[in-house]
Amino acid sequence: MSTYQKTIGIEVHCELKTNTKMFSSAKNGYGDSANCNLTLLDLGYPGTLPLINDYAVTLALRAALALHCEIHREMYFDRKNYFYPDLPKGYQITQAKTPIGINGYVEIEVDGKPKTIRIHDIHIEEDTAKSVHQGNHSYLDFNRAGVPLIEIVTEPDMNSSEEAMLYLEKLRSLLLYADVSDCKIEEGSMRCDVNVSISKDDTLGVRTETKNIGSIRNVGLAIESEALRQEKLLEEGIAIQEETRRYDDASKETVLMRVKEIGNDYRYFPEPDIPKLCLSEERIRKVQEQMPMLPDDRKARYQALGLSDLSSSKLIQNKPLSDYFNLFLEDDIDFVMLSNLLLGDISFYLNRTMKTLMDTTLTKERMLSLLQHLYDQTITTKNVKDLLEEFLETDKDIDTICKEKGIQNISDTTLLSTIIKNIIEQNPESVKDYQQGRDRAIKYLMGQVMKETKGSANPSLARDLLEEELKKQ
Amino acid sequence: MSKYLDHSILEIHELLKSKQITPLTLVKEAFERIEEEASLNAFITLNKEAAIKEAKALENMEVDNVLFGIPIAVKDNITTKGLRTTCASKMLEQFVPVYDATVVEKLHDCHMIIIGKTNMDEFAMGSTSETSYFKAPHNPWDTERIAGGSSGGSAAAVAARLVPFALGSDTGGSIRQPSSYTGIVGMKPTYGRISRYGLIAFASSLDQIGPMSRNVYENALLLNILVGQDRHDLTSVAKDPEDFTRLLDNDVRGMKVAIPNYFVSDIVSDEIKEKIDEVVKFLKSQGVIVDYVDLPYLDKAVTLYQIIAMGEASSNLARFDGIRYGYAVEDPKDLEDLYCRSRQEGFGDEVKRRIMVGSYLLSGENAKVYYTKAQQIRDDICKSFEQCFKDYDLVIGPTTTTVAYHLNEGMDDPLKSFLDDVLVIPVNMAGLPGMNLPVGFSKEHMPIGLHIIGNYFEEAKMYQLARFLEKNLALDLNPKEGGK
Incomplete structure (x- = not known):
């Protein structure tokens, strides 16, 4: 040294x-x-x-x-x-x-x-x-x-x-x-x-x-x-x-x-x-008042909204995303969900297509509707991957895209129960693991449910049904 | 030859309005006179073809203002679109501007006709116009003598009645001093009164364009159309429009006038002092209060001027580097060679001397020792005048220390040209308006001028006193007719 x-x-x-x-x-x-x-x-x-x-x-x-x-x-x-x-x-x-x-x-x-x-x-x-x-x-x-x-x-x-x-x-x-x-x-x-x-x-x-x-x-x-x-x-x-x-x-x-x-x-x-x-x-005061929110303030605000240190930093590294995020600061939404969407699938799409948010049809209203669908669990995060491209490039609403693409979120208890019963029958080892208290078994079985339903199963509903069914075994 | 150009502007205006003459009559007459007096060397470039064309175009137009169709000469450091503008320098010998100075636009707006570009000291640096690359203009009162400078060509042209009007520029007396030497009226208005856009800069904080004319009334008429804030010049000042002729017939009784003792000290020749004394006596007899006062720092003005003007000039003239316009040597070895030889060959001695001195004065620690210090004393001069104007309406004195001297007389002494301007320079330092009024002749029959200084933006009051004296002195100021 x-x-x-x-x-x-x-x-x-x-x-x-x-x-x-x-x-x-x-x-x-x-x-x-x-x-x-x-x-x-x-x-x-x-x-x-x-x-x-x-x-x-x-x-x-x-x-x-x-x-x-x-x-x-x-x-x-x-x-x-x-x-x-x-x-x-x-x-x-x-x-x-x-x-x-x-x-x-x-x-x-x-x-x-x-x-x-x-x-x-x-x-x-x-x-x-x-x-x-x-x-x-x-x-x-x-x-x-x-x-x-x-x-x-x-x-x-x-x-x-x-x-x-x-x-x-x-x-x-x-x-x-x-x-x-x-x-x-x-x-x-x-x-x-x-x-x-x-x-x-x-x-x-x-x-x-x-x-x-x-x-x-x-x-x-x-x-x-x-x-x-x-x-x-x-x-x-x-x-x-x-x-x-x-x-x-x-x-x-x-x-x-x-x-x-x-x-x-x-x-x-x-x-x-x-x-x-x-x-x-007066001029100095005006300029101070009109100062856009600076990075340190943004970070503090994001963390207060529940975002992790990493997510906050990542958002701030990308000014257009952070500015977009800030459009929602006064809204009553799940901010972690918003940040995950922006940093995840949306960033992936933008990078792949070399576009900016300005080039997409993702208005604030459309984003709110996307968040609402996710919140209601009428669509899953897996569904988002399938419908996102169309959602960002057209003015179609989520329901229309789902219908056209045949994307459905299986919330039908009877249908899901049938599928789950089949999976349990086909995976006796995992059922045994579950009974021995191994946590990964349920994850594996959930994965199978999602695979079978092509990701359309309402995840929390499916999990409830799966646990219910396993307890019966 | 017609003699319309000897008439007053108001008379010419009536002749134009009643269609007894046309602008072309005036333009042709001006060119005839210029040709006849070619030896005066008042002009660098004539605008003959365009001027005649313009005059013809005016024939069918309504004569809508008093300056309509009147010929005017423009000093050759004011840009004229399509008309060569040389600054009397080899550097700009071939320079044809692509835009009009704001003042030139204003001349066009009231359909005045530019006859040509007048001779001057190179880049306005000098007080005799002898530094011109195109050789000095001569004084119409005695062609062996200088017409003064730097606006020497403009002064000679108006004095010899080649044109009724000319534009000059005044950095350290360059309008007033030649006006005094040639017996005409020249006004340097308050700094900021007239846009400097299109005036090729010598010393930006001092330069000011102004009108030169045969008499006071016509000077005020021209000033009326030149003034005004310009969006192209941040140093131009917003003022309500005013008519500078409005006080011309007012009584001067009770007016308070100060004469700084320095202005009538030993630096001034006896016959000029005597003439000023006569004026003072006359003014007093007419109820004007005249007091002799001490104005501190006036004697420092020339030194300050040298520092500030040369410092600014060294920077303003840096752009003439042979790259984008102006003189450039052929086949330079390298960049350094292009710079050095283009500037060495393109500039004359006086310009180079001032660039060198100015560069030295701003160099390293010198800037603090000289330039900053000079600016401080400059503030003191301003305060000194401000104080004086609390008690007095105007300040007067002689414009020059001597009458116009012989050509080549001062060429060996680089300081002489500054000392010629010792009485006029303080006005530029303070940014005040100053004007010359012819008040008599020397024994050798050369014109003597009175210097009238006003408070900021009080040009109208200066004209008032000037007009009063002019009317009462009733001098014959046409050199052709002998001048009595």
Whole structure:
């Protein structure tokens, strides 16, 4: 085990879910043909001036509140000046001095113990254009130029790759649930930069920054590999250099991009084209009130409704399912049954067909009717498997589907009794087992009943009848 | 040659309304005059074909406003759709904008006709228009002299009566100083009065577009149509519509006017001081209260201006990198080479000097030492004016320290151009409105201007005093006729 302690800080860039860009009226759209979504401003055209996307400010405010930040009531924007082809104005509009949120935190759970990761600040900025290099040519796509971003900067509060990954998972889920970003790392709408240093004592070592890591898993791998690289250097007596690196997926190592020059000089100054922005108490209160239910609250609520820790977590891992589940919070239903259906057969169907709940006909009313049928035992969970596809793809009600498919729930006592009597006759060994008090015998016999009735037997009725019949033996 | 363009706008308006002349008459006359005075070099690009076409199109339309069919010149740092806009720079020599600035749309809305784009200092950086890539414009009063800057072409064009109106822009005196040098009326309105959308930025927190004209009344007429909040410019301010001519005939008796001692100190030449004294005496005789006051920090304004304007300029001009538009070297070795040589060859010396100084001033710790500090003192200047306007209606002084000097006189001293603007720069720092009114001539018969500064959004009051003086001084301000 290494004698070095890792210290990790993380910067996350997240694209906000807006219709238009941060400072122009161009569409904010991923995956459109190159250079379709732009206005003159996005090209840095002479004479143009930035506007403010008010909804982006609301989303950033919501994110800041979700991360328990203090809010800058009076904020302005700054220019970060540098030359690069993907930066059309020659500066990026950002918030250097008055980030919208400061001093926040995110709670994670490490080996069952809570840990607080402090958020240094969260600020609003604009994305750059995208460069594509092909052979001797470079191409620029300005669709991304000016897309609203928030950058979330932690304090160096993490000490292992696990903690870093847990933080990112938690942050991602917070931002998803606050509905501020779709947080798709693979599409670049969430991007992670990781600062790593190692040290044998309380003093902090020299850190390196590994930029733009493509997945949360790779963040973990990058931290491990970078810490190892630094350790080797230190053991050889070589000083660590402050530098920017990237993670190479193929070699599973970090690779040097550039050594940080002394005093990286972005010549920040207040953006004169955008007046100071004042966030009123009322606006902040409104955004707080309209905050969607966040993951921790959801989990507590689900457990209070009787869901297991595992089911609650699984639901929360899938936001559309959790949102759907939340539609029923005020209803008087069997929540465990609802959660089992959503996490079981329905998830299975959605995964198999690559659909979302939105693509199905599963309205709230239809779900309530399904739950009612199950509750009444007019259908069985086995029946659900048989009728689900049709139920999710058409508007037919359950009774119609059952009739058409010949699915029936045998609740006819006489018919069931006959079937059970036959099974008992054919399985004298199991009857003996039962009489000797072996529990599995009844399970086996129930299985036989279900097999015989193709799953249509009303299970509790069948069990009652079976036990009754066995006692007679 | 017809002489309609020597008439007042109201007279021309009547002639148009009664169909005695058409807009085409005026447009043709303007181009004839420009041709005749080509040596003034007032224009960079003429809009001849389009202007004539537009004038013809107006012939069958109703003359629905007083500016209908009137020719106007536009400074070449204001974008005009389809009409080359160079900022007097090699960098934008071939640049044809795809959109109209908001002010240009407003000119079109009342059917004014853009005659051409006027000469200026490159990217408005200078006070003589000599930094123009297209060579300096000349002063119509003495063609050996500068027309001032940076709106030197606009000033020369109006002064020489080539056009009755021009648009200028004023970052540190660029409307008022050339107006003073050429004997015309130039107004820099309150910051935020007029949309900057389409004004190619020099120093965003100081830049303001404004009207330049032959007299006070016409200046107010043009301002009437230029103002208003613009959804394209967050720094433009919402104000109720007002008629800037409304106070022109009001009495000035009892008006309280302050002259900062600094404005009549040793930095100002004797003959200008004497002229200002005469004006003051006259005003007093007419019942205006004139007091000499101390306005702290005015002497710091030029230093602050250099820091703030050059800092902002270094950032505003970063976009000219040879990639998307503007001058680009052929066959660059690599990206670095494309950047360096395009900017090296595309920008002139003064622009490069200001970019370098501005970059230095914002660099690392310097930003705190210079830029932040400058902004603090800028606030102090604002407060100092605010305090003064509690007791006074207007502040006056000379617009310039000397009359227009000879071409090439100040070219070796990079600081001279800033010192020319020492009296006008404080107004930009405070975002206040300021205007020039011609009040007389020097011994060498060069125009001398009075600088009138108003409180925020009180342009109408400035026009009131200006019109009162104009009426009583009754100067002949047409250089062709000698000017008495």
